[in-house]
Amino acid sequence: MSHSVPQAPGLRRLPFGVPAVIPGRTLSFGLTLFWVTALVVLPLTALATKPFGRGFKVMLHALGDARALHALALSFGCALGAASLCTLLGLLLAWVLERVRPPGWRLLDALVDIPFALPTAVAGITLTSLYAPTGWIGAPLDRLGIKVAFTPLGITLALVFVGLPFVVRTVLPVLRELPRELEEAAETLGARPGQIARRVLLPALAPALATGFGLAFARGVGEYGSVIFIAGNRPMVSEIAPLLIVIRLQEFNYAGASAIGLVMLLAAALCLLAITALRRRLPASLGVRLGGAA
Amino acid sequence: MSVSPPLRRSPMALGLTLLAWLAAVLFLLLPLASLGTEALRKGLGGVLRALADDDALAAIRLSALVVAVCVPVNTVCGLFAAYALTKYDFPFRGLLLVLIELPLSVSPVVAGLVWVLLFGAHGWFGPWLAAHNIAVVFALPGILLATLFVTFPFVARTVMPVMESQGRAPEEAATMLGAGFGSVFLRVTLPEIRWALLSGVLLCAARALGEFGAVSVVSGHIPGQTETVPLHIETLYNGYDTVGAFSLAAVLALCSGAMVASRTLMDWLRGRRSVAR
Numbered sequence: 001m002s003h004s005v006p007q008a009p010g011l012r013r014l015p016f017g018v019p020a021v022i023p024g025r026t027l028s029f030g031l032t033l034f035w036v037t038a039l040v041v042l043p044l045t046a047l048a049t050k051p052f053g054r055g056f057k058v059m060l061h062a063l064g065d066a067r068a069l070h071a072l073a074l075s076f077g078c079a080l081g082a083a084s085l086c087t088l089l090g091l092l093l094a095w096v097l098e099r100v101r102p103p104g105w106r107l108l109d110a111l112v113d114i115p116f117a118l119p120t121a122v123a124g125i126t127l128t129s130l131y132a133p134t135g136w137i138g139a140p141l142d143r144l145g146i147k148v149a150f151t152p153l154g155i156t157l158a159l160v161f162v163g164l165p166f167v168v169r170t171v172l173p174v175l176r177e178l179p180r181e182l183e184e185a186a187e188t189l190g191a192r193p194g195q196i197a198r199r200v201l202l203p204a205l206a207p208a209l210a211t212g213f214g215l216a217f218a219r220g221v222g223e224y225g226s227v228i229f230i231a232g233n234r235p236m237v238s239e240i241a242p243l244l245i246v247i248r249l250q251e252f253n254y255a256g257a258s259a260i261g262l263v264m265l266l267a268a269a270l271c272l273l274a275i276t277a278l279r280r281r282l283p284a285s286l287g288v289r290l291g292g293a294a
Numbered sequence: 295m296s297v298s299p300p301l302r303r304s305p306m307a308l309g310l311t312l313l314a315w316l317a318a319v320l321f322l323l324l325p326l327a328s329l330g331t332e333a334l335r336k337g338l339g340g341v342l343r344a345l346a347d348d349d350a351l352a353a354i355r356l357s358a359l360v361v362a363v364c365v366p367v368n369t370v371c372g373l374f375a376a377y378a379l380t381k382y383d384f385p386f387r388g389l390l391l392v393l394i395e396l397p398l399s400v401s402p403v404v405a406g407l408v409w410v411l412l413f414g415a416h417g418w419f420g421p422w423l424a425a426h427n428i429a430v431v432f433a434l435p436g437i438l439l440a441t442l443f444v445t446f447p448f449v450a451r452t453v454m455p456v457m458e459s460q461g462r463a464p465e466e467a468a469t470m471l472g473a474g475f476g477s478v479f480l481r482v483t484l485p486e487i488r489w490a491l492l493s494g495v496l497l498c499a500a501r502a503l504g505e506f507g508a509v510s511v512v513s514g515h516i517p518g519q520t521e522t523v524p525l526h527i528e529t530l531y532n533g534y535d536t537v538g539a540f541s542l543a544a545v546l547a548l549c550s551g552a553m554v555a556s557r558t559l560m561d562w563l564r565g566r567r568s569v570a571r
Contacts, residue, residue, distance in 0.1 A: 021466050022382070022466060028377045040393050043409060044408060100310070102314075108314070110558070118547050122543040136328060222399075224403050245401075261407045
């Protein structure tokens with residue numbers, strides 16, 4: 001199977017100076033530049049320069065703060081754990097949805113979109129009520145001595161909820177394009193299920209799994225609404241980086257807020273570049289249709 | 295795509311299926327059920343009373359206004375951007391693409407923070423705005439700007455793949471036949487992308503309605519004035535008005551759920567399940 005993206009018909013490069021055939025270039029190009037400059041470039045420039053406004057030392061000082069370091073480590077750590085769990089669960093759900101098609105698979109398919117449909121604040125209070133020591137899941141776990149709400153574990157579970165659809169929706173279409181004859185051939189040749197998964201499925205799905213992981217991770221690092229209710233927000237324990245930005249702003253510590261914000265922006269940009277590069281390795285028929293983070 | 299018969303009915307496949315259902319019920323269905331139960335704790339009357347509250351109504355009006363402003367702006371600009379990026383060649387096209395996608399992967403809190411850095415009291419334009427008595431941050435303009443930022447890429451990126459796969463030949467042919475920009479855009483390009491456009495508009499509206507983090511940073515949190523529905527939910531929840539918070543949350547979830555569901559339905563009816571989000 002070819003993994004290169006073919007050029008769409010009619011797409012070819014003309015030097016910029018050559019007048020375009022299709023009318024409206026000045027208008028559409030001008031409006032786009034204005035829109036991107038006003039809404040993205042200008043605000044992000046403000047963020048990129050602000051931490052250095054009072055010198056490089058102030059910026060490093062704001063980041064060297066133990067509370068800021070802990071918040072950043074917590075956000076990245078929880079996002080990493082959640083994205084890993086999402087990848088496992090997402091692969092399981094996608095495989096069952098596409099290969100087993102159990103009774104009621106359409107319902108299962110619809111359930112996967114629930115996190116996309118719930119606004120983050122709604123997800124936040126709902127998950128908190130579910131995992132609180134009095135909640136449906138929280139109460140039985142509490143009796144076992146496991147505390148979920150108001151701990152890093154709660155943060156991770158909230159991020160699993162938000163990130164899960166990204167993995168399923170990235171892996172599912174790739175699995176659908178993958179001929180199931182490959183698995184059947186491996187089976188007739190005597191491969192055990194474990195071997196089929198390791199040698200046939202996983203190599204073909206690796207770019208899609210990595211893309212889904214990247215999307216879930218990028219979303220998890222910056223997530224705010226669905227996390228702050230369940231986090232408990234104790235400094236140095238369960239205080240995530242986005243919340244610390246909000247707290248620094250309330251203290252009018254703009255340098256501190258923007259230093260953390262700049263780190264998060266750089267992380268987001270790196271994730272985006274990695275995802276864009278990975279997406280090129282997805283099957284060509286999906287390369288154009290595949291979306292990104294929501 | 296043809297619907298082929300189930301690959302395997304082995305015991306392992308059965309086990310994995312049960313595991314998948316368990317995960318879906320535990321992680322996805324239970325939160326939804328819990329949302330409904332909490333909202334209906336005092337019956338339907340409790341929900342209606344919570345919705346009829348003055349501050350709740352003001353929050354609903356503000357959220358509607360935010361959607362009414364942000365969705366058209368980002369739809370028109372997104373359409374032009376997709377058109378410019380797919381129908382013409384120019385340098386730094388890749389950079390422009392990354393800049394358009396960046397708001398999607400950046401933290402919502404950062405999306406709010408940038409406007410405070412620009413227009414806040416100590417921001418670049420803060421002193422000038424204060425001298426002219428214009429409030430941006432902690433007022434309606436800030437809320438609109440923050441929402442515009444987070445909903446910025448949805449239309450452009452849902453429409454772009456369709457425009458790209460369509461190529462440039464139809465537009466070039468129309469131009470050769472003497473059509474101007476208006477007729478090319480409205481009669482050649484637009485009809486081809488109408489479903490993707492509708493899909494992008496629905497995503498944009500759902501996000502504008504539910505945005506919390508970005509708006510939270512630039513809103514003054516004044517009940518009845520600068521609180522959108524998600525922000526008012528937080529205020530109610532932190533004030534231990536659980537029924538009120540969950541009632542409003544359930545209504546918000548119904549609205550954005552309807553948008554996401556109609557998008558899925560649309561894809562199903564058109565026979566392909568796209569994953570563009």
